[in-house]
Amino acid sequence: MKGKTGTATIWNKNFICVLLANMFLGFSNSSVNTLVSTFADFLGAGAVLVGALTGMYFGVSFLMRPVAGPVTTRFDKRNLMILAFALGMLANLGYAFTRSVGLFVVFRILTGMQFSIIGPLAMTVASDSLPPEKLGSGLGFYGVAMAISSALGPSIGIWLKDSGTALKGESFGFLLVFLFASLCLGIAVIPSLLICIPKKTKAELADIGVWYKNIVAVPALPPALIILFVSTAHSMFSAYMYPYAKELGVAGIGSFFTVYAVVLLAARPLSGRMIDKYGAFKLIFIGSVIFALSFVFVGISRSLASLLCAAFVAAVGYGTAQPAIQTMCMQSVAPVKRAVASNTIYVGMDLGLFAGPLIGGVIYSLAGSYSVTYLAMVIPLCAAMLVLKLSWKYYEKSKRRADGEQTVNKDCAE
Numbered sequence: 001m002k003g004k005t006g007t008a009t010i011w012n013k014n015f016i017c018v019l020l021a022n023m024f025l026g027f028s029n030s031s032v033n034t035l036v037s038t039f040a041d042f043l044g045a046g047a048v049l050v051g052a053l054t055g056m057y058f059g060v061s062f063l064m065r066p067v068a069g070p071v072t073t074r075f076d077k078r079n080l081m082i083l084a085f086a087l088g089m090l091a092n093l094g095y096a097f098t099r100s101v102g103l104f105v106v107f108r109i110l111t112g113m114q115f116s117i118i119g120p121l122a123m124t125v126a127s128d129s130l131p132p133e134k135l136g137s138g139l140g141f142y143g144v145a146m147a148i149s150s151a152l153g154p155s156i157g158i159w160l161k162d163s164g165t166a167l168k169g170e171s172f173g174f175l176l177v178f179l180f181a182s183l184c185l186g187i188a189v190i191p192s193l194l195i196c197i198p199k200k201t202k203a204e205l206a207d208i209g210v211w212y213k214n215i216v217a218v219p220a221l222p223p224a225l226i227i228l229f230v231s232t233a234h235s236m237f238s239a240y241m242y243p244y245a246k247e248l249g250v251a252g253i254g255s256f257f258t259v260y261a262v263v264l265l266a267a268r269p270l271s272g273r274m275i276d277k278y279g280a281f282k283l284i285f286i287g288s289v290i291f292a293l294s295f296v297f298v299g300i301s302r303s304l305a306s307l308l309c310a311a312f313v314a315a316v317g318y319g320t321a322q323p324a325i326q327t328m329c330m331q332s333v334a335p336v337k338r339a340v341a342s343n344t345i346y347v348g349m350d351l352g353l354f355a356g357p358l359i360g361g362v363i364y365s366l367a368g369s370y371s372v373t374y375l376a377m378v379i380p381l382c383a384a385m386l387v388l389k390l391s392w393k394y395y396e397k398s399k400r401r402a403d404g405e406q407t408v409n410k411d412c413a414e
Helices: 013-033 036-042 047-063 065-074 077-097 101-128 132-168 170-193 202-208 218-248 254-278 280-300 304-331 335-367 370-375 378-404
Strands: none
Touching: 013 077, 013 101, 013 132, 013 170, 036 047, 036 101, 036 170, 047 065, 047 101, 047 335, 065 077, 065 101, 065 335, 077 101, 077 170, 101 132, 101 304, 101 335, 132 170, 132 254, 132 304, 218 254, 218 280, 218 304, 218 335, 218 370, 218 378, 254 280, 254 304, 280 304, 280 370, 280 378, 304 335, 304 378, 335 370
16 A cells, blocks of 8 residues: 555555445446336336335345345455446346336346445445545545446447437447446456455454444444435435426426536545544534535525536535545444444435435425425534534544554555
8 A cells, every 4th residue: 555655645556446346336227217107107107106116226125134244254355346237237127128027126236226226335445445544535536437437337328328329229228228237247347357355354244243243333333323314415406406407497307416416526536535534523514514504595596507516516415425434434333344334324314215206205295395304404414513523522432442443454455
């Protein structure tokens, strides 16, 4: 992990490989997820089933957490990554050639299973590849890879679908999207093969303990609860921005997501460096305040210009807070428990992304206004800041204990 000058660097083989693999995973997921509801409707699913299939990705992932945690802790991480990408390839090939709602449900479940494993697994490998003093910076850049794919993936998916539809009909358009997603996961296998994971010693396996102790890492529960509240609010953008723009009579709302993605690309690595310098607490708190303000701006917006300003603020807030929360999670446990900690924070993330749109729907049904729905998202972000404040002393104690157990395998990281 040393550069030419002898200083610690994040740019080692393992980190670069997992960064690339994660980016191609993002291209696959974001190109497909944008069109899931459209494809379900194409297959003839009813409105309720369309909604269920859209959220099933995160719902299945959440239900799989009791399995994913122990699996990612005990088994070889490189082989698990390859297996997870292969499972994703199978699911996307299934999407490509199925014309049955029932089979689509089966393959959607497989996709959720894949995500439950690969999400925390990739974050664990990335964290294990980083010098302790550069953890924040590394996770900031790790988020950039996913931000790039999440920004470009939906546009690629829509372009492929529209181009295929124009050539040979809607069925061919969807076929191109799913084949592209499958290809991305096949490419992700290549850097996964190059990752070097040291085998666990008998002492480390003994420290891991029985399977039920590897579902949730107790020290990682505070950051998991914080990310739950943050993800609940964050899910409102993808779930309700389009109908909100329609309610306001605002055209060109797609530019909201473009501005958000571009600013997020700049915010994440900057946030990572600031975490290493100033600590996670300040960055989570400041980021949450800024993110909360973005929902106020969205709620009072009446024009595209003001919504684009809100997108800028939202990206700065979320791009500041999320890497800091992930850093807090990884620092709260010893390296041998990072897979469990990753699984724990994904429990919060899955639950927030799954429940957020449902909560938003309830608020909208009661208030009859998307403006009120967005303004109400200040509440979970205030809850996130409260959890941060109340749990900070416990986190510092957990971090000191984890630092005492810290071990770094330099041979595989370089």
